[in-house]
Amino acid sequence: MARQRxxxxxxxxxxxxxxxxxxxNKPDFKYREETFSILMxxxxxxxxxxxxxxxxxxxxxxxYIPNKIKNKKGEPLKRFFPKENRxxxxxxxxxxxxxxxxxxxxxxxxxIALLIEIRDNAIHFINKELFFEKKVLEIGTANLRSYVRIFxxxxxxxxxxxxxxxxxxxxxxxxxxxxxxxNKLSKQTQNLLRYIVSKEIEYPSNExxxxxxxxxxxxxxxxxxxxxxxxxxxxxxxxxTIAIDAVDKFAKKYPLDYEGLVKKMEDRYSDFVRNDKFYIxxxxxxxxxxxxxxxxxxxxxxxxxxxxxxxxxIFKKFDGHYNKR
Numbered sequence: 001m002a003r004q005r006x007x008x009x010x011x012x013x014x015x016x017x018x019x020x021x022x023x024x025n026k027p028d029f030k031y032r033e034e035t036f037s038i039l040m041x042x043x044x045x046x047x048x049x050x051x052x053x054x055x056x057x058x059x060x061x062x063x064y065i066p067n068k069i070k071n072k073k074g075e076p077l078k079r080f081f082p083k084e085n086r087x088x089x090x091x092x093x094x095x096x097x098x099x100x101x102x103x104x105x106x107x108x109x110x111x112i113a114l115l116i117e118i119r120d121n122a123i124h125f126i127n128k129e130l131f132f133e134k135k136v137l138e139i140g141t142a143n144l145r146s147y148v149r150i151f152x153x154x155x156x157x158x159x160x161x162x163x164x165x166x167x168x169x170x171x172x173x174x175x176x177x178x179x180x181x182x183n184k185l186s187k188q189t190q191n192l193l194r195y196i197v198s199k200e201i202e203y204p205s206n207e208x209x210x211x212x213x214x215x216x217x218x219x220x221x222x223x224x225x226x227x228x229x230x231x232x233x234x235x236x237x238x239x240x241t242i243a244i245d246a247v248d249k250f251a252k253k254y255p256l257d258y259e260g261l262v263k264k265m266e267d268r269y270s271d272f273v274r275n276d277k278f279y280i281x282x283x284x285x286x287x288x289x290x291x292x293x294x295x296x297x298x299x300x301x302x303x304x305x306x307x308x309x310x311x312x313x314i315f316k317k318f319d320g321h322y323n324k325r
Contacts, residue, residue, distance in 0.1 A: 005058045009050035010155060016043035017147060017164070024140070024166055033136040034122035036166075040143060041095065041119050044112055047147070048098035051154050063098075065091045107203050108146055108211040114139050114199055121192050132189060135196050138214035140166050146211045153316060208312070254293055254309035261310045268315060269322035277321070285317045 020039035024032050049063045056062035064082035071077055082090035093101070095116065099109055118136060144164050151157055196214075203213040256264065261282075265272045272278070286292040291314035296306045 004054075005060070006050040006053040009046050009053065010157070013043045013046040013050060013151075014159075014162070016040070016046060017144075018162060021144070021164065021166065033118070033133060033140075036140060037115050037119040037122060037136065040140065040147075041112070041116055044115075044147065045095040045098060047151065047154075048095065048102060049092060052098060052101055054155075060090070063092045065093055105211055107209065107213060108150070110199055110203060111139065111143055111146060111211060111213050114196060114213065115143055117192060117195065121188065132193060135193065135214070137166060138216060139196070142205075142212040142215040145215065149210060149316075210316075250293070250295055250309070254295070254311050256310040256312065257307065258310075261314070264312075264315070265318065265322075268324060269318070270325045271323050281318065281321055285314055291317060 016039050020036045020043060023029060023039065024036040026032070029035070052062050053059070061080050061082065064080075067081040067083040069077050069081050085091050095112075099112065104112075118139070144166065148159050148164050151159055199213050205212045205215055207215075262274060265278070286308065290311065292308060292310050294306050294308055
């Protein structure tokens with residue numbers, strides 16, 4: 001069976017995103033941030049066009065720019081003609097036009113717009129300052145997180161086999177940032193960074209949001225006995241045995257009990273009511289362990305009293321049935 005047009009674009013989008021990550025994560029690449037922004041914006045634009053094609057039954061005219069041709073009377077022709085580029089090929093809509101068609105969430109649009117600003121500035125001059133690198137890392141991390149979320153929501157496509165993470169190129173210490181002065185930078189770089197900071201102030205980061213302008217990166221070392229860190233156990237075997245506490249792992253994946261779920265629903269949706277609609281939807285979503293699982297009192301043997309817990313991912317399903325505040 002021939003592959004649909006939008007599926008071909010999906011593969012291209014993934015290839016662009018992976019290339020962006022691979023370039024960024026190279027240990028000694030001199031054009032790291034600039035190349036990442038160029039490739040990642042390309043990945044988004046292709047993804048948007050794939051979504052538009054899918055929603056319009058793969059009709060190419062849905063992503064073409066119309067050429068407003070008029071007849072001899074000066075009236076526009078009813079037949080659709082795509083605008084052509086210099087070599088005679090149809091021109092497709094640019095990324096902002098695609099974003100407008102898809103009616104993206106405001107904060108996601110702002111994040112992508114910031115990356116576009118970085119890309120556009122990168123074409124005209126090189127930005128190579130510590131603070132700029134840190135900002136690209138934070139914006140890029142939020143951008144990749146949104147890319148994976150949107151990809152999964154729109155196409156139900158499993159990206160788990162890919163490593164969609166940016167590795168910090170160095171540790172950023174608080175005193176380095178506090179002593180940083182923009183006055184040392186070029187005028188163009190100052191303007192760009194001030195614009196980025198103004199957007200971060202307007203849209204503060206919140207991990208509970210589906211999307212963010214940027215995500216702050218914190219690197220810290222924890223003792224093995226901490227509740228959040230990796231737990232290390234020693235055995236008689238001379239080799240070190242490392243194990244992750246199963247209970248803690250479950251709690252992180254499914255942090256909400258029933259009452260916690262209901263409270264979040266009330267806070268998140270303006271029209272939520274604990275009625276038959278809610279119980280039917282909840283029961284349906286509980287079938288998928290991505291959204292819910294059962295925890296037993298005897299966690300290892302799975303015996304005794306049991307209780308159902310929920311992942312925050314379940315809200316992505318409820319979002320299609322309730323109005324967000």
